[in-house]
Amino acid sequence: MDVADRVLAVIEAHRHDRGALLPILHGLQAEFGYIDQSVIPLLAKELNLSRADVHGVVTFYRDFRSEPPGRVTVLLCRAEACQAVGAEELVAHAERTIAKIGQTAGNVTLDQVFCLGNCALGPAAQINGRLHGRLTPHELDAAIADQTREESS
């Protein structure tokens, strides 16, 4: 299937949902890993919205990426509860050893998040959707290495 057909298949799956744009964008990100600018006119046409409306929604929400992420995505929690147990030290370590927040280096994308709901077991991180708690810099490195191995095998 070419890209347009894959996009249309996602739209079709949600065509009858009320307020379908968000479910469709989640579907597209699951399919492609990011929301390519080039799909916006197609979405606008199919959903009878203006391109500006679609662009506005895509850029409003932090989840929707404009570029493909690395094979491993690390979200570090920087909210208050994790700050109380050393989240900023963990962020400093990750920025030193991986990439700046919001950037990708090699296979790994580093980003921040405000709360993963693991507030009694901080500092917390989510690595490819899997929650981790009470992370030391060493454990963070090990968890990323494990995930990288898993994704490559």
Add this chain to the structure above:
Amino acid sequence: MTTVHVPRDSAARSAGADEVAAAFARHPDVRVVRNGSRGMLWLEPLVEVTTDHGRVGYGPVTPDRVPELLDAIRAGADHDLHLGPVDDLPWMRAQNRICLARVGVTDPLSTTDYENHGGIKGLRRALDIGPEATVAEVTESGLRGRGGAGFPAGIKWKTVADTPGELKFVCCNADEGDSGTFADRMLLEGDPFCLIEGMTIAAHAVGATEGYIYIRSEYPDAVTTFRRAVDIAYAHNWLGEDILGRGLRFDLHVRVGAGAYICGEETSMLESLEGKRGVVRAKPPIPAITGLFGRPTVVNNVLTLASVPRILADGGTAYHKLGVERSRGTQVFQLAGNVKHGGVFETDFGISLRDLVEHHGGGTRSGRPVRAVQVGGPLGAYIPESGLDLPMDYEKFAEAGAMLGHGGIVVFDDTVDMAAMARFAFEFCAEESCGKCTPCRVGAVRGVEVIDRITGGEDPDANMALLNDLCDLMTDGSLCAMGGLTPNPVRSALLHFADDFTPRRATS
């Protein structure tokens, strides 16, 4: 055959519960049940073994200790991870679990477990007594919205019920974005049918036929579990065209957020459900009259709706007997941050903050003195150690210039820099503001700059006056609680920890 319970809750999994469950499953004579978490998160992975004396706890368990643990269990020998019967642990005994009655006890996706533990009784009774009496029970109970604002649920429901409309909605706000809160997540993962039942009762009460639950994307496990629960509920006639064979129709849709804190604000959540940018709406009109797609809509938090089945099952009067003053029933408190014993603790309103933090929470995890406690999420006030005797009650908190919010309690030890936390409050607001109103969108950015000037020693007195002025403006001029309450953490930090704001020289 030995039955062991190993939680499937994502916090327990973050501490290694999956690996522990796999280690047990390797033994052919062990049956592993994946329950929710009991909420004693410092003990996770907490394994429970079914015995003649009830469920006996061991924790925290690591996979390598599973074989020796099984040997000890079979031999009836003692073990250093042995905790005793879980229901008898002080943390459990001191609680009054209504919302969380089944969380950690049952298999979250077993309809049999759900019914055996009192589930569906509330819905049956609601159907028996009819919509009007159902609303009356909720009003009678004194239940107030658990999302933070504390609006009486019965009044909201009555407004929706009394508003004419062919199409009405029930929306559950599961966009639990406040740092230090995770009770919604634990309920979604640990007892999803309870929420489905609560939403169905609400639909019956107000005449709604369609429901939406908006779960934040940061909770992928909760989304997966809840979606499975909805499928099972349909298959079981707990949702759909003819619920329990009683002619009630209610369809429930699961929607996932996309990383915007502001979508926890109810009108912004409605915009997001409509497929738009999560921009706050001006009120009035209120969502009860003009809500989702302009239709009459109930918007309630997870814990509000999860309290409803029990209120219907036992009657509103029984619920009203719990709690104090105008704060009736129970609240699910969440002990988080730098706390030794963190987790969820459901009890009647009126318990003191000190009791929760020091007695049940055991003080800080670091072992250092408690310096500040933030209650009610990132928009809640910082309370100094000397203020911990405050009772947990909506009005008492408001009098003290603080708020209970969603019941999150974040503990900080004496190493915390309160000027940095005040700066963070503005930084967070700048990051998460929807941008619709100027006080919030611009004020948050200016707030960061002013605090930097104060701590940088640049004309501190004039900048302090400016900061106070900015806080006034944001409080009075913002469209919603995001900008309106951001001054809470800032002002409380200034009031109680003024020394932290004295100009400092760069140390590097």
